[in-house]
Amino acid sequence: MLGYGACQPATAAPLDGPLKPLPPVPMLDAATVELGRQLFNETQLSVNNSLSCASCHHLETGGVDNRPFSLGFDGQPVGLNTPTVFNISLNFKQFWDARVDTLEAQVEQVVTSPMEMGNDWKTVVKTLSALPNYQTAFQQIYPDGVTPANVQNALATYERILLTPNSRFDQYLQGNTDILTTQEKYGYQRFKDYGCIACHQGANIGGNMYQKFGVMGDYFAARGNPTDADLGRYLLTQDEEDRNVFKVPSLRNVAVTAPYFHDASANTLEEAVDIMFTYQLGRIPSAEDKTLIIQFLKTLTGEWAGKPL
Numbered sequence: 001m002l003g004y005g006a007c008q009p010a011t012a013a014p015l016d017g018p019l020k021p022l023p024p025v026p027m028l029d030a031a032t033v034e035l036g037r038q039l040f041n042e043t044q045l046s047v048n049n050s051l052s053c054a055s056c057h058h059l060e061t062g063g064v065d066n067r068p069f070s071l072g073f074d075g076q077p078v079g080l081n082t083p084t085v086f087n088i089s090l091n092f093k094q095f096w097d098a099r100v101d102t103l104e105a106q107v108e109q110v111v112t113s114p115m116e117m118g119n120d121w122k123t124v125v126k127t128l129s130a131l132p133n134y135q136t137a138f139q140q141i142y143p144d145g146v147t148p149a150n151v152q153n154a155l156a157t158y159e160r161i162l163l164t165p166n167s168r169f170d171q172y173l174q175g176n177t178d179i180l181t182t183q184e185k186y187g188y189q190r191f192k193d194y195g196c197i198a199c200h201q202g203a204n205i206g207g208n209m210y211q212k213f214g215v216m217g218d219y220f221a222a223r224g225n226p227t228d229a230d231l232g233r234y235l236l237t238q239d240e241e242d243r244n245v246f247k248v249p250s251l252r253n254v255a256v257t258a259p260y261f262h263d264a265s266a267n268t269l270e271e272a273v274d275i276m277f278t279y280q281l282g283r284i285p286s287a288e289d290k291t292l293i294i295q296f297l298k299t300l301t302g303e304w305a306g307k308p309l
Contacts, residue, residue, distance in 0.1 A: 020203040021170040036158025046073045046117040057085040062256035068264035081264040089160040091207035098247040103156035121148040164302030187296025204250040216282030
């Protein structure tokens with residue numbers, strides 16, 4: 001994860017303003033949520049029954065698998081580092097290249113991706129319809145039973161409850177100012193002073209604009225070995241202004257979602273912060289300021305199922 005921010009945002013969605021605590025978990029239909037949970041863990045969504053959503057999105061460890069690149073149904077690595085599934089509903093678009101607007105569309109693409117689940121919706125519907133538990137559950141919720149749209153809706157409904165509330169920083173924003181140490185408060189101030197907050201803001205502390213990776217220097221030339229995946233939104237738009245442009249990801253739970261960036265090039269939070277300062281901000285922080293910012297970032301870790309991630 002960890003994002004591509006800079007003092008001057010590139011093409012952006014309307015800004016949410018300053019950082020905000022997570023909204024409450026939405027009250028959605030319990031039966032639909034439960035069906036979505038089962039589908040999230042269902043390996044038969046993949047073409048060879050080997051892969052579920054949960055295979056790459058481990059809810060007990062930050063909503064990621066902590067691999068540089070997750071493995072697809074064929075055991076081969078996918079082209080981009082897997083983002084966390086937690087708080088995904090708060091992003092203004094989905095995927096690193098922000099190619100879809102909705103969670104339903106995100107589900108549709110993951111299931112059919114030749115790099116991920118490699119399946120087709122006709123087969124998915126046939127497979128699920130042959131299983132009595134799914135047949136009954138779908139018929140009870142959806143008048144038309146098992147359809148591609150209903151599978152996508154159930155999964156998206158489950159994903160909408162995957163919020164990680166009660167981070168210490170959220171508690172701070174809600175008025176418990178003693179919950180953070182003096183160093184963490186200084187880190188928050190440095191986060192603002194250096195301009196990180198220009199792109200990492202709103203309730204998801206990111207996820208609501210695009211940004212070029214390498215605003216203040218050629219990150220890809222320095223890293224070497226460029227790939228098509230590095231082109232970001234350019235692959236979609238063929239617009240030169242979109243070359244190396246990605247959705248700015250959320251910083252929530254960033255301390256537990258290593259490795260970082262679309263290319264998994266940073267193994268630690270310290271490395272990721274260094275890269276952000278060099279290529280997004282064009283500045284070299286003092287060792288103390290860098291340490292303070294990292295201490296602040298660690299306050300963004302929330303809870304899942306009542307336990308800290």
